[in-house]
Amino acid sequence: MAPSAPQEPGLSAVPSYEEEQSQARFDALIDRDARVEPRDWMPEPYRKTLTRQVSQHAHSEIIGMQPEANWITRAPSLKRKSILMAKVQDEAGHGLYLYSAAETLGTSRDELNDQLLTGRAKYSSIFNYPARSWADMGAIGWLVDGAAIANQVPLCRASYGPYGRAMVRICKEESFHQRQGFEILLALSRGTEAQKKMAQDAINRFYEPSLMMFGPPDDQSPNSQQSMAWNIKRFSNDELRQRFVGMIAEQVKVLGMTLPDPELHYDEVKKQWIHKDLNWDEFMNVIKGNGPANSQRLERRREAHREGAWVREAATAYAAKQAQSEVA
Amino acid sequence: MKHEELDAALDSFGDALASATRVTPGNALRPEDIAVDGVAPSDEVAQYALTLGDDSLILAQRLAHWISRAPELEEDVALGNIALDILGHARSFLTYAGLAWDKSEDDLAYWREEEEFTSLWIVEQPNGHFGVTIMRQLIVSIFQHLLYQKLVSSADETLAAIAAKAVKEVDYHRDHAIQWTIRLGQGTEESAEKMRHALDILWPYVDEMFRDEAVHQRLEGIAVLPSTLRDAWQEEITAVLTDAGLQIPSTGQAMVYGRRGEHSEHLGYVLAEMQVLARKHPGASW
Amino acid sequence: MSQQNNWPLWEVFVRSSRGLSHVHAGSLHAPDAQMAVRNARDLYTRRNEGVSLWVVKSSDIISSDPDEKDSFFESPQGKDYRHATYYKASEGVKHL
Ligand SMILES: [Fe+2]
Ligand SMILES: [Fe+2]
Numbered sequence: 001m002a003p004s005a006p007q008e009p010g011l012s013a014v015p016s017y018e019e020e021q022s023q024a025r026f027d028a029l030i031d032r033d034a035r036v037e038p039r040d041w042m043p044e045p046y047r048k049t050l051t052r053q054v055s056q057h058a059h060s061e062i063i064g065m066q067p068e069a070n071w072i073t074r075a076p077s078l079k080r081k082s083i084l085m086a087k088v089q090d091e092a093g094h095g096l097y098l099y100s101a102a103e104t105l106g107t108s109r110d111e112l113n114d115q116l117l118t119g120r121a122k123y124s125s126i127f128n129y130p131a132r133s134w135a136d137m138g139a140i141g142w143l144v145d146g147a148a149i150a151n152q153v154p155l156c157r158a159s160y161g162p163y164g165r166a167m168v169r170i171c172k173e174e175s176f177h178q179r180q181g182f183e184i185l186l187a188l189s190r191g192t193e194a195q196k197k198m199a200q201d202a203i204n205r206f207y208e209p210s211l212m213m214f215g216p217p218d219d220q221s222p223n224s225q226q227s228m229a230w231n232i233k234r235f236s237n238d239e240l241r242q243r244f245v246g247m248i249a250e251q252v253k254v255l256g257m258t259l260p261d262p263e264l265h266y267d268e269v270k271k272q273w274i275h276k277d278l279n280w281d282e283f284m285n286v287i288k289g290n291g292p293a294n295s296q297r298l299e300r301r302r303e304a305h306r307e308g309a310w311v312r313e314a315a316t317a318y319a320a321k322q323a324q325s326e327v328a
Numbered sequence: 329m330k331h332e333e334l335d336a337a338l339d340s341f342g343d344a345l346a347s348a349t350r351v352t353p354g355n356a357l358r359p360e361d362i363a364v365d366g367v368a369p370s371d372e373v374a375q376y377a378l379t380l381g382d383d384s385l386i387l388a389q390r391l392a393h394w395i396s397r398a399p400e401l402e403e404d405v406a407l408g409n410i411a412l413d414i415l416g417h418a419r420s421f422l423t424y425a426g427l428a429w430d431k432s433e434d435d436l437a438y439w440r441e442e443e444e445f446t447s448l449w450i451v452e453q454p455n456g457h458f459g460v461t462i463m464r465q466l467i468v469s470i471f472q473h474l475l476y477q478k479l480v481s482s483a484d485e486t487l488a489a490i491a492a493k494a495v496k497e498v499d500y501h502r503d504h505a506i507q508w509t510i511r512l513g514q515g516t517e518e519s520a521e522k523m524r525h526a527l528d529i530l531w532p533y534v535d536e537m538f539r540d541e542a543v544h545q546r547l548e549g550i551a552v553l554p555s556t557l558r559d560a561w562q563e564e565i566t567a568v569l570t571d572a573g574l575q576i577p578s579t580g581q582a583m584v585y586g587r588r589g590e591h592s593e594h595l596g597y598v599l600a601e602m603q604v605l606a607r608k609h610p611g612a613s614w
Numbered sequence: 615m616s617q618q619n620n621w622p623l624w625e626v627f628v629r630s631s632r633g634l635s636h637v638h639a640g641s642l643h644a645p646d647a648q649m650a651v652r653n654a655r656d657l658y659t660r661r662n663e664g665v666s667l668w669v670v671k672s673s674d675i676i677s678s679d680p681d682e683k684d685s686f687f688e689s690p691q692g693k694d695y696r697h698a699t700y701y702k703a704s705e706g707v708k709h710l
Pocket of ligand 1: 061090091094170174
């Protein structure tokens with residue numbers, strides 16, 4: 001590390017010798033592409049960035065349960081009902097793995113949950129669209145879980161140990177999510193006219209939002225550079241989006257359906273996929289809270305929290321009584 | 329991570345990860361196996377299997393509603409596991425029953441009318457608050473545990489095989505309900521009050537579980553006579569309620585006959601929701 | 615808005631099959647030990663991942679101080695004679 005500049009009034013204190021040592025140790029870990037573990041010293045901005053990213057990710061898993069939970073009771077066959085139930089339940093598990101990782105950074109789940117319920121925390125904006133038809137269960141599995149997987153596979157190597165480990169566990173479980181979604185669409189694509197129409201309609205609605213799951217274009221994503229430098233992120237938003245759109249462009253042919261993007265093509269010169277311009281205004285608007293289902297999604301979480309309060313209290317009270325009687 | 333590594337990881341995502349884990353589906357009896365390898369039961373045995381399947385189907389449908397609404401995320405996962413187990417039992421029993429009539433599990437679940445369902449009133453009861461759901465689980469899972477324990481020795485091999493898997497799973501459901509009943513019964517004044525209320529509203533549907541119907545009597549050695557489970561059930565639930573600081577309420581017993589197709593007002597709504605999509609697309613496959 | 619009435623944090627260790635050690639899998643919240651072990655079963659063994667579970671209250675775990683890393687783990691460094699590979703003279707002798 002460079003020697004510290006002379007202190008100017010109003011600026012933060014000069015890092016102490018210990019801090020510089022710690023910073024050097026941290027930098028060395030990152031340089032070696034080694035993992036940072038919870039009790040290691042880490043720079044505050046690193047901790048903050050990770051806490052935000054991991055908790056947003058956790059919130060997304062939890063809020064993301066809702067559009068699919070909406071169809072469990074109406075699933076059109078008992079086999080699909082089982083699969084969907086298992087899938088939604090997995091997402092709850094993913095949320096828990098991630099909260100568990102976030103907590104190792106020093107923020108309690110209670111606090112993280114509070115951030116979500118009071119609207120201070122963000123989550124993936126795609127879940128603020130309603131799941132209107134059964135085909136949405138297919139499109140969500142194929143496109144939304146698919147985009148999530150493309151994002152998450154590199155995160156298995158994130159520099160923060162607990163985050164990377166949570167991602168490994170999640171990725172293992174995700175392997176069936178995308179496939180079950182694709183197979184829902186495949187069944188519909190081989191079905192009646194009404195089923196085909198339902199499938200195409202769902203693909204049309206989820207295509208663009210799923211591409212936006214990778215985040216804003218690289219030139220508008222100010223924090224990405226730093227995250228890459230810290231080995232949290234391994235690929236840029238646009239790089240991952242490219243790869244994803246290339247994969248689904250092939251997969252959609254198996255379905256005999258189309259992607260709602262007449263401009264989509266592979267540019268042989270640039271060696272990359274070109275897709276239409278995405279509606280980032282709408283994206284920002286949904287992030288701000290104005291998506292069709294923002295209000296409903298948050299209220300469901302608040303309601304569950306509120307209605308569950310007496311249960312959590314009772315269990316706490318029981319545990320306290322038990323502890324007391326053991327002492328006595 | 330290099331670009332090529334990412335490509336490779338994404339290319340083989342499903343396969344590579346599936347085989348790279350120690351995760352296995354296990355080798356338990358599945359509804360698919362029954363559909364393929366099962367020997368068709370007699371009409372009488374099928375009627376009996378249908379009653380067991382209907383109880384499980386309606387209960388699973390009820391429990392499924394909790395996912396994303398539980399008091400704590402860990403409980404979302406727990407209730408999800410229980411609902412999945414019970415749905416699995418329903419599918420096995422219905423698949424087996426259907427073999428007698430050349431019908432699939434889905435034909436039976438989605439295309440029968442309310443009066444053709446044979447479920448008990450207790451499983452049709454609304455979820456209510458968490459305490460009501462737990463009390464319903466306590467009542468039903470102790471019953472099912474005793475039932476499947478006996479069904480394991482049924483002269484009908486398929487019923488015995490389904491019961492052999494189900495009994496282990498229901499044992500866990502029973503434990504889950506017991507743990508919560510004790511915590512809520514002894515937790516706070518509010519939670520104890522809620523549990524007393526849950527007992528009051530559910531207790532009227534206890535007797536129906538133990539009523540012997542003609543179908544049970546005709547299937548000696550194959551079906552379990554519900555009346556033979558009553559004493560053990562009473563003893564077990566009394567012990568749990570005592571541990572929880574609760575008492576069996578003095579409410580009377582409702583004259584209800586779900587097994588004969590006479591259902592609570594709730595069932596119509598449960599079925600409407602469950603069947604709406606399938607019925608909108610007759611003949612479609614999913 | 616939430617009252618600080620939260621359940622404690624528990625660390626979960628899973629033995630994936632007989633003959634192997636329990637390995638840390640993650641954490642969860644539960645009101646008490648009995649519920650913690652049940653929640654661990656539901657959360658961490660949904661796909662036959664385990665045959666045995668441990669749960670430990672996170673606050674009960676004592677760990678070495680990472681800042682003392684260098685001094686704490688210095689001693690074994692350089693003691694190559696604790697490893698069989700140190701003994702070159704006996705290389706090639708069978709069953710040794
Ligand atoms: Fe997930
Ligand atoms: Fe998923």
